[in-house]
Amino acid sequence: MSSAGHIGSTDAPSSRKTVVARILHITDFHFLAEQGQTLLGVETELSFAAVVERANQTPWRPDLALLTGDLVQDPCVSSYQRLKQRLTALNVHCYCLPGNHDDPRLMSELLPSENVHVSPQILLDKWQIICLDSTISGKPNGRLSDEQLRLLEISLTEHSDRYALIALHHHPIPSGSLWMDTMVLENADEFLTITQKYPHARVVVFGHVHQAMDEVYGRLRLLASPSTCFQFKPLSPDFAVDRAPPGYRWIELYADGTIDTGVERLAEMPAGLEFTSKGY
């Protein structure tokens, strides 16, 4: 895979630093039960394919892809199998965690293959990636169970020689959209308190908000990425669809614990997008 700079990026990765991993962050695909079905007017599977194609058109090549939940809208055999086929074709290691629309058990049963993984931890040279499950069965809200908080703390303790990127579905800081923030990670305080105890915890990556976010909390950089289908309007008190096109985030982890990152989008919004919808 080539490691050339990222075309069209406003925050180009540095070529001077030692790159540990190039990560493609893609999230909230919302695959439907049957091919050709739409959600908010969007054929979500085609929109996913267009975003991945957009990433493939650049010379930048990821070492791995991080998929942070709502992989499907309809958690069933058909949606996960079609997603698996598309992920296998990407020919890059894909690490998946569930969102509120996923069925974590079905996802773990159906998705894994040679290059598709559902794994709580990825150990890299100088860095680790910790994948947490923030879903609550049957609810759109997010919460980290005691078991998930323990997993986080054990991972940070046992690999204190590595910088850490923590991935989860729900946002651990408010987005500024009142309706969306009713689903903020319920025990975000507990989560953030743990991360602040470990100076090598550097980055949190999440989905759910269907918009790009880039915030700082203490030593932590908190990053959300656009959905590969429809976007939610930032800072809106009520549900509102945004006119921003779908996209992805690239992240480069460096050996000195720093990162570079940026968001790339399609040139256009998905065909058929229903802007006036009041929910989905």
Ligand SMILES: [Fe+2]
């Ligand atoms: Fe979503």
